Each structure stands twice: as structure tokens, then as C-alpha cells.
Amino acid sequence: MFEWFGKVCYSPHTKIAAFARYLKDGRIMASRCDQCGYRSFPPRADCPECLGGDFTFEEVGGAGRLLTFTRIDAAPAGFEDEAPFIVGVVDLEDTGRLLAWFGETVPEEEISMGMPLQVVPRIFEETPEIKVYYSLERPGTSWVKGDSA
């Protein structure tokens, strides 16, 4: 299931595989340790604070601010068709940090450090397999068109 996540998935075996299923349904999930409540995004199965191994997924809102970014011109294998593309790192309001591509609602010339962004679940539409990801968009963008947020 985790192989659904990302254009190329190198490492599909993981205890947090269900993250991809939630993302397919339009929800971005962090983890919360069942023992001590430690929250993490990206989600993780094992708690670094209390060493607990049980966790629950908790949805995060996806609002955040841009920490840094770069436009990648020389792309690795599997991403040649996408190049050049712009990746950004966002500090999430809820918890944690996330790296993703910029989406269509944010043209390159409008990118600036610290700008508010919304992380939006996305589907790779024209691949036969199920493949999902998320993108960085203008605040207020929802993953469903025509929906009032």
C-alpha cells in the first residue's frame, strides 16, 4: 500500500503503510503515541520519547509556512519527465514538517520564504496504478474542485 505514495517508491515496507490509504481518501495523517501522546509528522510507528510501539493516526490540517525550496533541473531516474520541478519544505501549523512539490496554484515567481501554503492531497491521474502524493498550494485550495472549503 505504501508503494502508492510518490512518483517512485523505493521503500514500500513500513509499519505506517496505511498513511497511503488515508492520503488516497484525501486525508493527511500524523502519528500519536498511544503510550505518551508524542505526535509526529511524518508519522512514525516507534516513539523516540517513551520507546512505545503502538500508535494511532491523527489527521493534520495541512496549513503551514515555507521554510525553504529549490528548483531541481537535473532530475534523478524516474523523474525525468517532471523536470524541472520545484520542491519546498513546509513547517506545518499542526506538527512537524513536510517536503513536497509546488502545485499549479503557486507560480514560480510568487514563491517566497515564509509564505503561507496549504498541503493538498493529490492523485497521479493518468497512471494505471493507484499513485498518490500531496502538493503545496495557495491557502484555501481543497483537493476536491467545486467544494467550498
Next chain:
Amino acid sequence: MADSTSSPAGPRVGVVGIGHGVFGRRSDASVQELAFEAYREALQDAGIRPAEIDASVIGAVPEYHKQRSVGGVIQEYLNLNPKPTWLTEVACASGSAAIRTAWMAIRSGLHEVVLVIGCQKMTELSTAEILALMGRVGDVQWESVFGTTFPGYYAMFAQRHRHEFGTTDEQLTLVAVKNHYYGARNEKALFRKEITVEKALASDPVASPLHVYDCCANADGAACLVLAAEGRARQISDKVVWLDGLGCATASMSVLRRPELTGLPSAVAASRQAYAMAQTTARDIKVAEVHDCFTIAEIMAYEDLGFCAKGEGGAFIQEKQSYIGGSTPVNVDGGLKAKGHPIGATGVSMAYEIVKQLRGDCGERQVPDADLGLTHNVGGIGQYCFVNVFRRD
């Protein structure tokens, strides 16, 4: 933290022999033949026979070699069986990890004379295989799925450094200009021509704001050291260079868990450990080799190592403070940028240069009165950092 001078804890550790092959696209040699070039030179430099070596430690990154378990193959080709050997791997800092391990072996009294070989072939893989490996540098679950690359990560640091401190693209290229200037004067380097700022700024974009000339090149090559415990070291050599300070620290693999993105916390921590152990400070370092995989990395290194204040790395290079004659000459052998970066070999190549400087053997690239030198070797984007301080009494 242990004392650097001989104590009941163990003997002082010194470098008694050094060797270095030519870095480049070495389609003429296998990985073990490359290792032998550096090994031959080191043994001749030390004036010892192979029988006098107790063990070897090999720094290399396995996934680039067709030959599996490359350490064993090198040991065989160097004709060192049945002596002990093992591989150390921490990405681009593998060579320094081998040095640290050899130091520990000697300090503990387990071995007296240890060979360190940093060795790497990168051109055995096809372009496609290398491109595939390129994408797996950071966190493979959360970052590589978006096509991040090694230059991409450092580029994001550069964006941040630019935003917080006003570091300019031109200042970045000045690092490359310096390193190519010195590389032109180093017969072991891959690139032997100087470059200009204009040429650098006009080169193809790789990941904004970095261009091709901001990035080091993959290369094949090897370097070698012979380390020995104090008593034995003084018997072997009259120009022993002592490895008096060692620091090592790690940071998260993923940029998503770094406290800030304008420097490498592992470099700060490792350097402070090394300075304390060698009982010295940044100010006393006469010559340094830092990990300039990208120009921004060298600028951040000036700050992380304490050669200048945080945020002033751009000014440091602009004022030529890292040239010979400046406050701390850095990478006056060309650095990774001009030498090329055979990832397992680089850490040992850095030590080779520092030892040569401290012996006074660098000719037109000699830093005057060099008695204290430093190597700063980083794995990946600072997941691992090893800082070593060398001293000539």
C-alpha cells in the same frame, strides 16, 4: 573526553606514511588497483614493509561497486591476508570513519601499526544506475518520492543562507574559483584548469541556486595513511604528524527533522569535540580541508568550524580569507571541487594534504608555519561529520 597525549588510557597516535593516487575517470584501473597505487606510495613514504602492518581499515561506499564486499578484495590484492580488515561506511565520510577506527584500534592497544585506505570507484555504474542512486540520498520514504537529489538538498540550504544572511550567488562561485585555482597546482587533482566567476555563473542550472560549477564531480581514486602508536611511530619516522583531536557527530538523515537549515549541527559538534581533545581552538588552525561537495557547503563550514561568525561565510571568501595568506587557508589542494570526489577516498585525501602541509612538503601551495591542521569530512547532508585535528610538534 580522553587526553590527546600518551596516558595510561593509551598511546598517542601518529601518521607515519601517506599516499595518494590520481583522482579522475579511472577507466584504466579496478578498485583494488586504485587502492594499490595509494598503498605503494604510503609504504614507500613510511619506509616500512607490509609485514610491519598489523591491520587495515578500508573506507568505501559499497553500492557503487560491482564487486561485493570490496574490503576483502582490496586486502587480497594488497597481499595483506591473513591480517584483519573491515569496511567503514558513512557515505562521503567513510574515509574519516576509517581513520577514526584505526585511531581507536591503536589507542586501545589492540594494534600498533594500522593501514587506512580510502578507496572508491564511481564510474563502474551506468549513468542510469547512478541517476537512480542519486535520488536516494535523503529520506527515502518522505523525500525521495518527490525526486529530491543531493544537490537539491544543499540548494535548499543555500536558499536559506541567502534568505537569512544575504549570501550571493557570486560569493558561492568564488569558492569554486579558489578551489580550481589551487587544483590547477595539484598534480593529483582531476581538474587542472582555473575558472572564472562568469563561467561559473553561466553554467547549467542543477538545483536553484546551484549551477554545475557549484557542484563537485564524481571520480575514482584512492588515498592511504599509515598510522602507528607513539613509540613505534618515532622509530619509523622523524616527521610524525600526530592525530591529536577527533570529533564525530550525527544529525538527522531527513531535512524534516533539522533544527535549522543554514549550517550542519553535526559539524559544529564534531569540531568542538576535536578542538577540546586537541586542546586548541579554531583560531589556532593554520590550514584546513573542508567538505566542499557544493560551494555552499564550504561557506557553511567556515561558520560551523568557527573560522568566522555565523552568516559571514560569504564575506570570508569574498575577502580571500581562505586563500593562503588569509586568516585560515582552506582546501588549498583544490578541495572536492577540483580534485573530484571519490566518496570513500575523500576523507583520507584530506588527511593526506594536511599531513603534507604540516611536514612542509607542499611547494607553491605551502601554508607558512603550518603546525596545526584540520579535516572536516561530511557524510551526505551532514548526517555524519568527522573532524580531525592534526599536530606537528
Next chain:
Amino acid sequence: MTYAYRDLFDLSGKVALVTGGSRGIGAEVALELARQQCDVALTYRGRAEAAAAVAAAITEMGRRALPLQADVASFEQTDRTFQHVLDQLGRLDILVCNAGITWDGVIWKMTEKQWDTVIETNLKGYFNYNRAAARIFKDQRGGKIVNISSINGLRGKFAQSNYSASKAGNIALSKALAKELGKFNINVNVVAPGMVLTEMAESIPPEFMNLAVNETALGRVATTGDVANVVAFLCSDRARHITGEVIKVDGGQYI
């Protein structure tokens, strides 16, 4: 679980579009969806009065109804039709493609027009409407499509090379779309009736009707309600995990 199970086949708050909804299977499907609390738009080609009667029956149930004149074979008319549905009813959640014709004949006598007209209405018409619905359902990450085919699309029928081809085409079209649209939470299924008591069937000579009855295992032919029930099931949450499927409603006429 993020999915809430609703009462039986409750479709409240949803809007459906049924083609060929002025009579026969289409009319009964429209009425049944309305009974399950759905608002319904329905297309008709020429029978305005019949369509209005169906619409009236729907409004009497307290649901909204929208009869629309449309020639399903016209690609360029399709967008206008869908826009009209969105303008008037605000949204679309369900598409049932049902409009279809027969024009029988053995192949050695079949005219080009006989072939083209049946293919355009029965197959291209489904393409036109499935395409327009997919564009809406994809953006809202959800939707149900039921394409009415026939057991004669699963087997061949004498003197129906054009009809059988078009009905078989509906099945393959639906399977391809099930694969394309599944990731957007859209189900695409086929109902393949056998002989159904409709107006279209009234023109069939009695001896052929008897033949049909005797073919069945249950000894009877379907009512429009038999077909509508299955369509309504496929449009409900109870069928959320069925897609790319062909359900025959034929009393065992073709096993």
C-alpha cells in the same frame, strides 16, 4: 472507518441523471431512484409528454425532477445538457445510461445507416455521457455510473449484429472506465437485462416472447422494476465495493 453506512439504499441529497427516462427501464429507474430520496434529471428524445409525466410523479414524491430534451448521440449537445443539470439541480452524483434503440436485420441486408444509427445512439451516446460525468465525478472524488447493456451484448442475437455489438461495446467501455476512474472513488458497473416487459418489447411477436420465457430458468421475463431494483442497489453505498462488474437480470435466460 471514514465511510458511514446509511439506511438501506438511501440516496438523500444526491442528484441522478438517467438517459432515456421517459419510458420503459429508464422511467422505472428514475422513479426508483426518486423513491430512494434522490433528485432526478432525465433525458428524452421526442416523448415530451411521457417525460413530463415521469417528472410529475417524481415531484409528487417530494423530490426535484428535471426532464431534458436531448439526442444522446450528439457530442456537442452533451456539455450543454450536463451544464443544465448542474445549473438547475446544483450537483450530480449518479449517471444511468439507458437510452438505446434497436434496428434489426440480417447483416447481408443491413444498410450503413442501420448500423451507424444504432452504434451512435447506443454506444457513442454512452461515451458522450460517461465522459461528461467522469469529468464532474473526478473533481469531486466520487460518483456512480451504471450503464445498461443487455444479455445480447454477452452473447450474439440473430438479426442484431448492430445492437449486440453496441451492447458488448457498453460492457467493455464500462470495464475500461472502472479501471480509469476507480482511484477517484467512482464505481462503474453494467446491468445486463434479458427480456423485459416494456413498450419496446410490445412490438415482439408472441411466439418470440414465449421462446424468451422458455429460455429462462425462472419461467418468466423481467419487469422494469426488476431491473430498476438492481440499478438502485448499484447506486447505493451497499454496492460501494462493486466496480467493473456486469450483473445480469435475466431470470436465468442466459447462463
